[in-house]
Amino acid sequence: MTDDKDVLRDVWFGRIPTCFTLYQDEITEREAEPYYLLLPRVSYLTLVTDKVKKHFQKVMRQEDISEIWFEYEGTPLKWHYPIGLLFDLLASSSALPWNITVHFKGFPEKDLLHCPSKDAIEAHFMSCVKEADALKHKSQVINEMQKKDHKQLWMGLHNDLTSFGPSIGNSWNILQKKMDSVTSLLEYIRQQLNDLSFRSFFVLWLQMGNCIH
DSSP: GGGGGHHHHHTTOEEEEEEEOOOOOOOOOOOOOOOOEEEEETOOGTHHHHHHHHHHHHHSSSGGGGOEEEETTEEETTTTHHHHHHHHHTTSSSOSEEEEEEEEOOOOOOEEEEEOOOHHHHHHHHHHHHHHHHHHHTHHHHHHOOOOHHHHHHHHHHHHTTTSSSOOOOHHHHHHHHTOOOOOOOOEEEOOOTTOOEEEEEEEEEEEOOOOO
């Protein structure tokens, strides 16, 4: 895991220059200036929603504001996908900054999930961590962590990202300690199918004596 720290640091500090623009049909009292942010690739849009909302509320009447949501070139952006994933899927070939449109009306019920609170983001994040751990380590890492470790992991991610902190912080320290103790003979195999799609799966190598099968 020590050799991976430089790679993790590069991923952690990856930022996407982004321009938030209010949808043209939104009712405003004066012209709304775009809002620029460097979005962390490993974060979620809902963790920067408060900043974006605060900026555009300055030119809007309270009665014209409802649940905020984002879209890119007509595609609603799913809040439960990491920002880096959304960018890679939809805009990786586009020029920077990434232009995201902000809406305060017309929430697309069929396309997006509602996000009632930051607790929902935390619950989703921990669910993703548990799924990944189940695939890679048969849940050994998560099962050995106490509830306070789960909370510290989330707070490390949330606080480091929202404050754009200078270090990787608590999230890496917790995972490194837990994952260093896990040894595995699982190997990640990627298979290309005839239709040019890819399928990923794990292979478990069995060690018998001095031989691995």
